[in-house]
Amino acid sequence: MKTNANLPPRLLQGRVAVVTGSTAGLGRGISLALARAGANVVVNGRDPERGTAVMADLSRIGAAAILVTGDVGEAAVAPRLIAEAVAHFGRLDILVNNAQARVPYAPLENTDISARFTTMLYSGLYGSLWTAQAALPYLRASGQGRIVNFGSLNGVSGARYAGPYNVTKSAIEALTRTMANEWGRFGITANAVLPSGLSESYARFFAGDPARGERAARGNPMRRHGDPERDIGAAVVGLASEAAAYITGQSLFVDGGQSVLGMPQFHQLGD
Amino acid sequence: MAFDHPSLAGHRAIMIGGPDLGASLAARMRRADADVTELHWGDAAGIDADDAAAVGAATEAEVKRQDSLDVLVIDMLPLVAPRPLDATGPAIVAQALARVGGVATAMAAAFPALRRSTDARIIIIGHRYGQGVAEGIAPYNAAAWALVGLTRSAALDWGRYGIATTLLLPGAATAQFEAARAARPALIDALVAQLPLGRMGDPFDDIGGAVVMLAGPAGRFINGQTIHADGGRHIAGAVIDPARISQTR
Numbered sequence A: 001m002k003t004n005a006n007l008p009p010r011l012l013q014g015r016v017a018v019v020t021g022s023t024a025g026l027g028r029g030i031s032l033a034l035a036r037a038g039a040n041v042v043v044n045g046r047d048p049e050r051g052t053a054v055m056a057d058l059s060r061i062g063a064a065a066i067l068v069t070g071d072v073g074e075a076a077v078a079p080r081l082i083a084e085a086v087a088h089f090g091r092l093d094i095l096v097n098n099a100q101a102r103v104p105y106a107p108l109e110n111t112d113i114s115a116r117f118t119t120m121l122y123s124g125l126y127g128s129l130w131t132a133q134a135a136l137p138y139l140r141a142s143g144q145g146r147i148v149n150f151g152s153l154n155g156v157s158g159a160r161y162a163g164p165y166n167v168t169k170s171a172i173e174a175l176t177r178t179m180a181n182e183w184g185r186f187g188i189t190a191n192a193v194l195p196s197g198l199s200e201s202y203a204r205f206f207a208g209d210p211a212r213g214e215r216a217a218r219g220n221p222m223r224r225h226g227d228p229e230r231d232i233g234a235a236v237v238g239l240a241s242e243a244a245a246y247i248t249g250q251s252l253f254v255d256g257g258q259s260v261l262g263m264p265q266f267h268q269l270g271d
Numbered sequence B: 001m002a003f004d005h006p007s008l009a010g011h012r013a014i015m016i017g018g019p020d021l022g023a024s025l026a027a028r029m030r031r032a033d034a035d036v037t038e039l040h041w042g043d044a045a046g047i048d049a050d051d052a053a054a055v056g057a058a059t060e061a062e063v064k065r066q067d068s069l070d071v072l073v074i075d076m077l078p079l080v081a082p083r084p085l086d087a088t089g090p091a092i093v094a095q096a097l098a099r100v101g102g103v104a105t106a107m108a109a110a111f112p113a114l115r116r117s118t119d120a121r122i123i124i125i126g127h128r129y130g131q132g133v134a135e136g137i138a139p140y141n142a143a144a145w146a147l148v149g150l151t152r153s154a155a156l157d158w159g160r161y162g163i164a165t166t167l168l169l170p171g172a173a174t175a176q177f178e179a180a181r182a183a184r185p186a187l188i189d190a191l192v193a194q195l196p197l198g199r200m201g202d203p204f205d206d207i208g209g210a211v212v213m214l215a216g217p218a219g220r221f222i223n224g225q226t227i228h229a230d231g232g233r234h235i236a237g238a239v240i241d242p243a244r245i246s247q248t249r
Helices: A025-036 A048-060 A078-087 A111-143 A153-157 A163-186 A202-205 A210-219 A228-240 B022-031 B052-065 B090-116 B140-160 B175-183 B185-193 B201-214 B244-247
Strands: A016-019 A040-043 A067-069 A096-097 A144-149 A191-193 A251-254 B010-019 B034-041 B069-073 B121-126 B163-170 B226-230
Touching: A016 A025, A016 A078, A016 B022, A016 B244, A025 A048, A025 A096, A025 A202, A025 A228, A040 A048, A040 A078, A048 B090, A067 A078, A078 A111, A078 A144, A096 A111, A111 A163, A144 A163, A144 A228, A153 A163, A153 B226, A163 A191, A191 A228, A191 B201, A228 A251, A228 B201, A251 B226, B010 B052, B022 B069, B034 B052, B052 B069, B052 B090, B069 B090, B069 B201, B090 B121, B090 B140, B090 B163, B121 B140, B140 B163, B140 B226, B163 B201, B175 B185, B175 B244, B201 B226
Parallel strands: A016 A040, A016 A096, A040 A067, A096 A144, A144 A191, A191 A251, B010 B034, B010 B069, B069 B121, B121 B163, B163 B226
Antiparallel strands: none
């Protein structure tokens, strides 16, 4: 009979997690959730000031954490990020690729759109690939390596005026499935979370029109927005935990069921 | 929000399950300290899984006996003997779909108690033939697909009450699977080697683990979704199917 006798007190006790784009929004919430589950956390983002603020939040809950600033859309950053994580904590078990640049909404016929595709793909797709390449030896050595990437319902539904974002997010899902098929033999799982959470950019989107934000919340099957830490962060903790050892290649909506309804085309030019 | 071991302390659950997976899932939930009641089908002492009204009544009686409920786990799909669609009469289809009726009546019986919970989940155990299909088992395929619709309907109708409903598609080394492996070890081992994780799921650790994950804090906002605890089989392409091999002439 298996018992609880030898279990650590918390789900991710002693594991080490890198969370890209974690100086704000969903990434910050994910970092806090991982820390509450006992993981040591490597915070990453472009803005040192915001990074320092998240470090203070983590410190308040007693987490061991370091901050590595840099844009994972630049090729040199990912190897440095992973190297600093391993140099400090001695191992790496969990890679969360949450970072994603933003560009203004634009129609596909916009002549600047290709440059925006490039910006988004470097930040989201290449950033996820480069961090995973750098992390691979350590995730193999972990024996319980986990990669959690981030897709979006926007990509699945082809939300208007968000072409560069949509394409990047769907490409990340395909990358995730490829990682799962190629690296499963190393015991590494790779899954994509497609969240609906009140991130910083989502909050900004609704800031000018709070009634629209309330309508969006009411339109969700669970009648609320997702919380970055308690909903999205908790799901990442779940996927990183021992309980999810057999779940890989999955695109997992953590969205209260919004994807069941589909997404309203509410993007307006100028948002 | 606690991310502690054990992760389901204080959660009360009902597990309606068959001979293949039910006991393992209940045991894994108990290891996470959930208070689990099991309703069995598939043995003489169990409930009649082919009688939807009886499944609903048994669930209702159990819900009344308890004063609260947080998690309902239902594993109801039947085993069906392979036969081509042209030899599949309406009675066989109706029998398979009656199992879906049983899931629905159990959910309805549990609903009032789940609505009172602040952290409720319904986890329906389905089958990958509700995502793809297999040859020669039309009634099973139809029932498995029906569970997708039922899951999404519950997500929309009951999400407003904080009840998150998911469909879990397992890839487990059940007794049925082990029997198939014993009969054709080389074939089955070749199949398993094609899975991204290169192994079949353990009913307790892997499938039970996925149930525990969805029942815990991780599953709070996961609603209406189909979750594969299958070692990546759903993305692995055309993996050899022992059922198909056995039927190919």
